[in-house]
Amino acid sequence: MTHAAEPETDDGFAAFATAAWPRLVRTAQLLTGDFHEAEDLVQTTLAKVYGRWRRIPAEGVDLYVRRALVNNNLSRLRRRRVAHLLVPVLPEPARHRDAGHAEHVEERAVLLAALADLSARQRTVMVLRYWDDLTEQEIADVLQCSIGTVKTHARRGLAALRAHPRLASGPAPLPAPAPLPGPPLRTPYGARP
Amino acid sequence: MTPAPDAGPDAAGAWDDLLRAEFARAAHDVTPGPAPVAAVVRAGRARRRRRTVALSVLAVLGVAFAVAAGTSLGRDPHPAAGLAAPPARPATSAFAPTAGPPPPAVPRTSASFSSGRQIPTPVRTVAPGERVAAAPGWKVWLTADGKHWQGGEDPLEQFRSVTDGNIDLARPGISHQGEGAFHSGLYYGTRDAGRVELVDDRGRATAAALLELPGRPGWGVWYTVTREGGALGLRLYDRAGRLLSELPPL
Numbered sequence: 001m002t003h004a005a006e007p008e009t010d011d012g013f014a015a016f017a018t019a020a021w022p023r024l025v026r027t028a029q030l031l032t033g034d035f036h037e038a039e040d041l042v043q044t045t046l047a048k049v050y051g052r053w054r055r056i057p058a059e060g061v062d063l064y065v066r067r068a069l070v071n072n073n074l075s076r077l078r079r080r081r082v083a084h085l086l087v088p089v090l091p092e093p094a095r096h097r098d099a100g101h102a103e104h105v106e107e108r109a110v111l112l113a114a115l116a117d118l119s120a121r122q123r124t125v126m127v128l129r130y131w132d133d134l135t136e137q138e139i140a141d142v143l144q145c146s147i148g149t150v151k152t153h154a155r156r157g158l159a160a161l162r163a164h165p166r167l168a169s170g171p172a173p174l175p176a177p178a179p180l181p182g183p184p185l186r187t188p189y190g191a192r193p
Numbered sequence: 194m195t196p197a198p199d200a201g202p203d204a205a206g207a208w209d210d211l212l213r214a215e216f217a218r219a220a221h222d223v224t225p226g227p228a229p230v231a232a233v234v235r236a237g238r239a240r241r242r243r244r245t246v247a248l249s250v251l252a253v254l255g256v257a258f259a260v261a262a263g264t265s266l267g268r269d270p271h272p273a274a275g276l277a278a279p280p281a282r283p284a285t286s287a288f289a290p291t292a293g294p295p296p297p298a299v300p301r302t303s304a305s306f307s308s309g310r311q312i313p314t315p316v317r318t319v320a321p322g323e324r325v326a327a328a329p330g331w332k333v334w335l336t337a338d339g340k341h342w343q344g345g346e347d348p349l350e351q352f353r354s355v356t357d358g359n360i361d362l363a364r365p366g367i368s369h370q371g372e373g374a375f376h377s378g379l380y381y382g383t384r385d386a387g388r389v390e391l392v393d394d395r396g397r398a399t400a401a402a403l404l405e406l407p408g409r410p411g412w413g414v415w416y417t418v419t420r421e422g423g424a425l426g427l428r429l430y431d432r433a434g435r436l437l438s439e440l441p442p443l
Contacts (some may be wrong), residue, residue, distance in 0.1 A: 017230050039226075
């Protein structure tokens with residue numbers, strides 16, 4: 001039995017996944033605050049997308065993938081919340097990872113520390129707005145909620161970020177916005193070849 | 194370097210620029226490795242196969258569950274048997290998506306009480322340690338200590354205790370462990386559980402199957418399979434249709 005012919009039936013999924021991977025991981029990194037969780041989240045999301053690839057319209061791939069990523073992240077947070085409720089003391093690896101997470105935040109980016117204090121949906125709205133550069137309508141489409149809800153999350157999230165001591169009066173002055181390597185902010189994850 | 198928080202529209206624009214730059218910097222602070230396309234495709238194919246099998250077997254499981262519930266009726270009457278009308282949803286719809294509000298409560302009339310007629314219990318009674326094939330590749334069983342389950346990509350047995358003090362058996366409550374399409378959890382604080390539903394963000398409800406140990410210990414296990422992910426809330430009803438506990442979606 002061979003699967004040699006199966007890649008041909010992927011209908012461009014491999015090319016899409018290869019092109020979308022770096023940006024999806026970066027988005028997931030902002031959503032989760034942890035690089036390894038981000039890679040796991042994207043891998044799980046892409047596997048789910050693969051399962052429905054042929055049924056996703058080409059023009060809707062970006063929306064579908066973003067929505068799947070966000071929903072999977074919310075599910076991940078729910079599972080973690082339940083685990084925290086049911087397990088009085090986390091297993092050692094989990095505790096270690098959380099402690100390490102905080103240290104990494106300290107070292108890496110003030111922003112992640114501020115994002116960690118937001119609710120899951122506020123954080124998602126902030127990431128979609130300031131990293132993926134989506135409009136309020138596009139964010140509402142991803143989250144499957146009203147624009148008013150998006151505005152509320154955005155307003156509260158922004159207020160929390162502004163008030164966050166590390167952003168408002170961080171010890172290190174923030175650098176001026178400068179052109180960054182990699183894809184431009186508005187670049188979608190990629191189109192189906 | 195940070196813009197003044199109350200300096201008007203210019204400051205708002207400066208904050209937007211600042212945050213865009215900060216998000217971009219944080220995002221580019223990590224360097225993703227090469228895309229694990231082969232692993233993703235392999236996992237995707239496995240997921241696709243499981244879903245196909247699950248959908249085709251769910252109907253069979255539903256019938257099996259109905260039969261099991263029906264046969265358990267004779268040897269394991271519910272404490273409330275004979276009190277009220279049966280739950281509005283028959284056991285055969287255990288996996289069928291439902292919509293709309295929960296069915297209205299049926300008054301417990303003396304006529305129905307005096308009829309002595311046993312009513313189908315929505316709860317399947319299982320022996321301690323009895324493995325229940327909850328879904329293709331998933332097994333669930335109960336012991337006096339709590340809920341055990343095994344399946345999916347993780348071969349290890351998982352466990353949630355009802356005796357470690359983390360749940361309050363004196364008050365109705367519910368927990369949720371979701372792994373892909375398979376969802377399960379504990380319900381507790383009631384000896385009269387009638388229905389557990391998963392509700393998605395569009396309000397569509399999926400009923401779960403319920404398992405308890407003999408003697409109605411005041412807790413049980415629910416499980417079900419959903420077709421889609423996303424935010425899911427949980428509701429626990431008693432046999433009269435009253436909402437006992439709710440776990441809202443994130």
